[in-house]
Amino acid sequence: MQLIWFRNDLRVHDNTALTAALEQGPTLALFLLSPQQWQAHDEAPAKIDLRLRNLQALAGELQQLNVPLLIRTADSWAAAPAVLARLCHQYRITLVHANEEYGLDEAARDEAVARQVAEQGAGFRSHLDQLLLRPGSLLTRSGSYFKVFSQFRKACLQQLQLAPPSCLPAPAAQQATGIDADPVPASVTGFATPDQALRDLWPAGEQAARQRLQRFSDERLHGYAEQRDLPAEPGTSQLSPYLATGALSPRQCLHAALMSNQGELDSGNAGVTSWIDELLWREFYKHILVGYPRVSRHRAFRPHTEAVPWRHAPDELAAWQQGRTGFPLIDAAMRQLLATGWMHNRLRMVVAMFLSKNLLIDWREGERYFMQHLIDGDLAANNGGWQWSASTGTDAVPWFRLFNPVTQSRRFDPSGHFIKRWLPELGELDRHDIHEPSPLSRMLCDYPAPIVDLAESRARALAAFRDLPPAEADQE
Numbered sequence: 383m384q385l386i387w388f389r390n391d392l393r394v395h396d397n398t399a400l401t402a403a404l405e406q407g408p409t410l411a412l413f414l415l416s417p418q419q420w421q422a423h424d425e426a427p428a429k430i431d432l433r434l435r436n437l438q439a440l441a442g443e444l445q446q447l448n449v450p451l452l453i454r455t456a457d458s459w460a461a462a463p464a465v466l467a468r469l470c471h472q473y474r475i476t477l478v479h480a481n482e483e484y485g486l487d488e489a490a491r492d493e494a495v496a497r498q499v500a501e502q503g504a505g506f507r508s509h510l511d512q513l514l515l516r517p518g519s520l521l522t523r524s525g526s527y528f529k530v531f532s533q534f535r536k537a538c539l540q541q542l543q544l545a546p547p548s549c550l551p552a553p554a555a556q557q558a559t560g561i562d563a564d565p566v567p568a569s570v571t572g573f574a575t576p577d578q579a580l581r582d583l584w585p586a587g588e589q590a591a592r593q594r595l596q597r598f599s600d601e602r603l604h605g606y607a608e609q610r611d612l613p614a615e616p617g618t619s620q621l622s623p624y625l626a627t628g629a630l631s632p633r634q635c636l637h638a639a640l641m642s643n644q645g646e647l648d649s650g651n652a653g654v655t656s657w658i659d660e661l662l663w664r665e666f667y668k669h670i671l672v673g674y675p676r677v678s679r680h681r682a683f684r685p686h687t688e689a690v691p692w693r694h695a696p697d698e699l700a701a702w703q704q705g706r707t708g709f710p711l712i713d714a715a716m717r718q719l720l721a722t723g724w725m726h727n728r729l730r731m732v733v734a735m736f737l738s739k740n741l742l743i744d745w746r747e748g749e750r751y752f753m754q755h756l757i758d759g760d761l762a763a764n765n766g767g768w769q770w771s772a773s774t775g776t777d778a779v780p781w782f783r784l785f786n787p788v789t790q791s792r793r794f795d796p797s798g799h800f801i802k803r804w805l806p807e808l809g810e811l812d813r814h815d816i817h818e819p820s821p822l823s824r825m826l827c828d829y830p831a832p833i834v835d836l837a838e839s840r841a842r843a844l845a846a847f848r849d850l851p852p853a854e855a856d857q858e
């Protein structure tokens with residue numbers, strides 16, 4: 383008997399490990415509930431809820447394939463080897479299949495499981511699935527992982543031109559096994575169920591994910607280059623929660639993009655090529671996670687930036703978290719995060735830079751808060767985005783470049799539609815006042831004064847970075 387161990391790959395279409403297992407013989411499926419581990423990783427209740435709803439949909443898909451889904455608990459991953467070993471013994475499993483996962487804890491878990499199931503006479507085979515290209519398959523001439531996105535992108539595109547990854551169809555059903563599937567729980571300890579309005583924004587399951595991809599590629603993809611920076615517009619795909627939980631694969635995304643661009647990867651429609659670039663950013667940060675494991679341990683990619691004198695300012699941190707900084711674009715973005723579990727990419731950069739530069743608060747505080755609230759929380763992309771914004775990361779924004787939240791607001795939300803959606807108290811302000819309301823408007827709207835002076839805080843951040851020890855120490 384084969385075992386497919388599902389993790390963040392909750393779909394039957396284009397699932398490498400599932401297809402491989404079924405090709406080898408009769409297959410059982412497993413999912414581990416690990417609420418304590420999920421909490422240790424700061425995963426958001428909205429993300430756990432989507433994971434469980436996706437799992438429910440997956441159970442239905444697997445039923446069609448006659449693959450029973452077993453649900454077991456391994457509260458922390460330290461318990462996973464024993465749980466799998468027991469299962470291998472009970473069902474006489476000869477081979478466990480799983481799709482590769484890339485954090486340090488994930489790698490350690492899989493190694494421990496492989497060792498323990500071997501004692502039961504079972505093999506452990508991992509498959510490439512979460513990425514287009516396997517980490518380690520793309521290296522610089524000197525044999526190290528790329529640190530600069532443009533070079534990484536070039537190497538990726540060359541590789542993808544040579545050997546575009548293909549999408550696997552859903553596998554054929556197997557003979558019934560006679561083993562009963564377990565019920566999927568609606569919730570797990572420690573994670574509150576989000577309100578229905580949030581859940582309705584993110585319908586679960588691979589069919590919903592594929593429909594969203596199809597609609598995006600039919601209606602929005604060609605306009606992506608012009609629309610992607612405007613938070614008031616539905617210009618981006620909002621597929622990140624499905625990619626993060628694996629209801630959708632990056633190959634399916636790449637294929638949809640190629641289909642709408644006459645098969646062209648790096649030319650043709652500008653919307654398509656810039657969307658493919660975003661898929662490659664996703665790829666880049668996961669390769670960084672493997673190549674430079676210190677980022678998995680909450681360390682700065684550039685060690686010399688560990689010396690930045692981050693401020694302990696709990697009141698300012700709370701104002702940022704709760705969307706009451708007195709900067710309308712920042713506050714609207716933070717309220718979007720709290721209400722929907724998602725935030726527009728442009729705004730993630732703006733609020734991250736505001737926290738780490740204008741407030742000079744450690745980027746790790748923001749990284750953690752994002753993970754605790756994002757429905758698409760992903761260690762690699764979140765860490766990459768935070769370290770980019772804080773100028774502590776690979777290929778990060780230069781430390782002397784700071785986004786001004788008021789200028790960004792005028793540029794990317796010129797009519798203030800986005801701000802008004804999330805800050806209804808500012809609904810009466812005109813397009814001139816809304817980005818930086820006058821003291822009188824603030825009083826009338828009961829909206830707070832800015833918690834920080836932009837010019838002074840900018841100077842403070844520049845001084846903090848200018849005074850750092852030289853970066854030579856960062857060499858590998």
Ligand SMILES: Cc1cc2nc3c(=O)[nH]c(=O)nc-3n(C[C@H](O)[C@H](O)[C@H](O)COP(=O)(O)OP(=O)(O)OC[C@H]3O[C@@H](n4cnc5c(N)ncnc54)[C@H](O)[C@@H]3O)c2cc1C
Nearest residue numbers: 618619620621622660663664727730759760763764767768
């Ligand atoms: C501070 C910060 C934190 C972030 N945290 C996360 C996170 O936890 N999870 C996450 O998936 N993304 C994160 N991102 C990246 C990006 O903001 C989101 O992927 C994007 O907003 C998701 O919306 P979308 O699906 O509409 O994206 P689209 O614009 O439609 O892009 C398609 C897909 O490409 C990937 N992608 C896009 N931009 C990036 C990027 N800059 N880095 C890596 N992958 C990208 C995502 O999987 C996304 O779904 C973060 C960015 C910043 C600046």
